[in-house]
Amino acid sequence: MNINQNIVRIRTGTQIGSGIIYPCEACKEYKYKPWYIIFTNRHLVKDLTDISDENKLKKMVAFDIYDQTGKLVDMDLILDIRLFTCQNLSKEDNKEPEGSLKNLVGLEDIAAFLICFEIEIKMDLEIKLMWDDKKLNTIYVEGFPKVLYDNEISSKIQMQGKYKKVFPENNKFGIFQITDDYHWYSNFKDLKLFQGFSGGPVYNMEENSHFIVGLNQSVLNINEGENPFKLLYYYKIKYVLEYLREKGCIIFRRNEDHSVNVRWIYERNKES
Structure with missing residues (x-):
């Protein structure tokens, strides 16, 4: 597994940032295609206002994703793209969060993309997650x-x-x-x-x-x-997953090898 494979550059009309790509499952369309979730910060997608239109979204955001050989993956191979921001973006999102815990606790600066590739992309993603960070150095x-x-x-x-x-x-x-x-x-x-x-x-x-x-x-x-x-x-990655689950974006299951199985359920929840 190679942690460098998990790092994605995200570019919009006004923002440049990073994201974490991770294997994912989707419930409906393109059932047998490879799906991935990209965790990122909500303030990086503040200019993606028309998030309900998938075709427009593909034109408004670009990802630098690299395969296991270090080659940049062609964006044209992305068959579908969706975005979850936990709530509607507003003018308040034009302000990047200030760096203090007091300010951060009042914000949920979490967003997630779901992307589907037309073909299988060879990536050696790191899938192990740290559930308890208290003993870190x-x-x-x-x-x-x-x-x-x-x-x-x-x-x-x-x-x-x-x-x-x-x-x-x-x-x-x-x-x-x-x-x-x-x-x-x-x-x-x-x-x-x-x-x-x-x-x-x-x-x-x-x-x-x-x-x-x-x-x-x-x-x-x-x-x-x-x-x-x-x-x-x-x-903390545990909080990111639990927050997205609480907001109806994903469900997940922890595994003994420290990985998780993630399934995107946002569209299903909107229809129910």
């Missing part, structure tokens, strides 16, 4: 920073961090501190540098095995983009 975040968008060598970067306990404890958010050194010899501050990491996977390694820990959400914004403690917030 070193963790990683990976994504597509906006400042590297036009970089010809590599537009994706990995950052290493150390897990930090949240006080008081909660079941929704985790915090980690970036331990990698990074500099930008310009006037960019941390908030600018980390744009594009939103929605990317937070993960760890245990005996050469990766576990998806969470969905990256935001950088701590203390003063106009400054982040002296190098802290990032993430949604």
Whole structure:
């Protein structure tokens, strides 16, 4: 399994960010086609207002998905695409969430795409999920920073961090501190540098095995983009799944190998 396969770049008319692709099942159309769910942040899809029209949606969003050989998957192979944002997007979504737990608790910055490919795409996705992050130490975040968008060598970067306990404890958010050194010899501050990491996977390694820990959400914004403690917030993957289930988007079943079986049920719930 290769965690690098799970990382997707998401591009809309105004936003660039990341997502986590994971195997999924769908209930109706194209039953025997390969389906995947892409977990991401809701603020990344704020300009996708006409989410009920699947044909328009395909024109308004682009995914950079890579197969197991590292080749970019042709977007024309996407047969169907759907979006779940938990509630209707509004003008309030034009504001990116501020980096404090007080502000984050009032928001549900979670969205999910369902995509179907015309043919089977060879991908070696990591499927193991971390259900309890209390014993974590070193963790990683990976994504597509906006400042590297036009970089010809590599537009994706990995950052290493150390897990930090949240006080008081909660079941929704985790915090980690970036331990990698990074500099930008310009006037960019941390908030600018980390744009594009939103929605990317937070993960760890245990005996050469990766576990998806969470969905990256935001950088701590203390003063106009400054982040002296190098802290990032993430949604715990357990919470992401449970929230989407509660809102009628998916159902899932945990397996003994630390994976989950996910089924998309949103359209079925709308019809019932």
